[in-house]
Amino acid sequence: MTLLRFMDGASGKNIGAFSWFATHGTSISRDNKLISRDNKGVAARLFEDIAFPENALLRRSTRTKMTNTRLRDFVQGKNFRRKYKFIENFYQNILSEIFHQKFLTDLFFPTLSIQIIKLGKLIILSVPRDFFTKFRTMVGRRLREALNETLISSSNGEFNNETHVVIVGLTNTYSQYITTFEEYVASTLYGPHTLSTYIQEFKKLARAMVEGINFPLKGPSPPDLSSIQISLLLGPFVDSPPESLKLVDIKEYIFFPKEGYFTKGDTPGATFWSANLRYDLLIEGTFVAVERLQGERWIVVYDDDDLSLFFKWKVDNSSYQGLTTIEWEIPNEAVSGVYKLKHFGETRIIILSPIS
Structure with missing residues (x-):
């Protein structure tokens, strides 16, 4: 670490x-x-x-380098070759030149961005790969060793054996696997020499950095494909709870103690009619909050970033309307007081009406 x-x-x-x-x-x-x-x-x-x-x-x-943590068995099973040949032919059709020309843009980027960030003797390599499952352990080792060697040999003592290289994946874009030549397999889009290419280009950057050489102008940027993206997910329509009810009306309380109050370790909560969450994903906000009464003000003490607070949304099978369930596992560090659960979101009552 x-x-x-x-x-x-x-x-x-x-x-x-x-x-x-x-x-x-x-x-x-x-x-x-x-x-x-x-x-x-x-x-x-x-x-x-x-x-x-x-x-x-x-x-x-x-995010950093690593290998996949899943355990896989080594038995292919019966008739595995027949299944393999079928899927091989299937993918040959999809990836054929005719299909590609008629239906798709480039299947992967012809241009990728890489970067080196220097903080003293800490060197950060920015690579457009998913390092959780797509960057193999030996790949990271070889890349770091190559950069360490280049930095030490190209500098006048600025870098030494204390130089520390870390790799950051999923930078700028995503381009599937990096494997060693020996491990070449699966979704290594740029072929068996992908690692060698990365090492070559990172060494160029490293030498230019330590020698103070102005690197040539950057190459072409990857194409912007945002205008031709296809989504098969339909947008939400309208929100309307069952007849005689309104949004946020309670359908059921999950738990309420006989004593009339909750203690640490209890799980208060409720299920109520709710709007579709996809009107606003609240990236900078929260769908749910626990607020505590402090004097005359309500202050937020927990939100959906906290491990003790659970927020669930589903469609009721009988009415096809949205139901939200909030559960709060009261943590040991919670202060005694008056609390309330609060839900945030947007709704649309009529088709084409404004979202509010």
């Missing part, structure tokens, strides 16, 4: 951190129906809560 820490020069106080650690970004199974940050997001959030409990000015858990 690599940790880059930021400190206030005057006070010596930690103000932020970047971390790179080689683990798969997700480990929950496909049966999970919740949108979850999984282990990298959870690690970043817990780190933020511990290191910066009052005000996290800067915290980021970065």
Whole structure:
């Protein structure tokens, strides 16, 4: 694991951190129906809560190199060759020149961007690959070793054995696998020499950086294909709860104790009629919040970024209307007080009417 820490020069106080650690970004199974940050997001959030409990000015858990964590068996099963030949012919048809010319644009980018960022003796390589499953362990090792060797040999003592190279994937674009020549397989779009090409170009950048050479003008930018993207997902229509009801009317309380109040470890919640969430994904906001009464004001203490708060949306099979379920597992650090659950979102009552 690599940790880059930021400190206030005057006070010596930690103000932020970047971390790179080689683990798969997700480990929950496909049966999970919740949108979850999984282990990298959870690690970043817990780190933020511990290191910066009052005000996290800067915290980021970065994507880095790794291999796939899934266990696979080695048995092909019966008639595997017949299945292979079928799928081989199927893909030959889809990827044929005629199909490509009539129906598709380029299947992958002819131009890719790479970058090197230098912070003292920390060298960050920006590569347009998914390092969770598409960047093999030996690939990362060879790339880092090649860059270390180039930096040390090309510099006048600026870089030495303390130079540390980290790799950041999914940078600028996405271009599938990188494998070694020996491991060449699957979706390595640019052929068996992909790794050699990356090493060659990164070494050019590294030498230009340490020698102070102005690198030639950048090459052509990848094409902008946003205007020809195809989506098979229909947009939401209108929101209307069952007759005589309105949005946010309660359908059922999940749990309410006989004592009349909740304690730590309880899970208060409710299910109510709700609008479709796709009108506004609230990227910079939250779909749900737990608010605590403080004096005469309600303040947000938990939102859908917290591990204790669960937000679920589904379509009711009997009415085809939206139902939202909110559950809050009261954590041990919760302060005694008066709380409420609050839902945020947009709705459309009539087709073509404004979203509000």
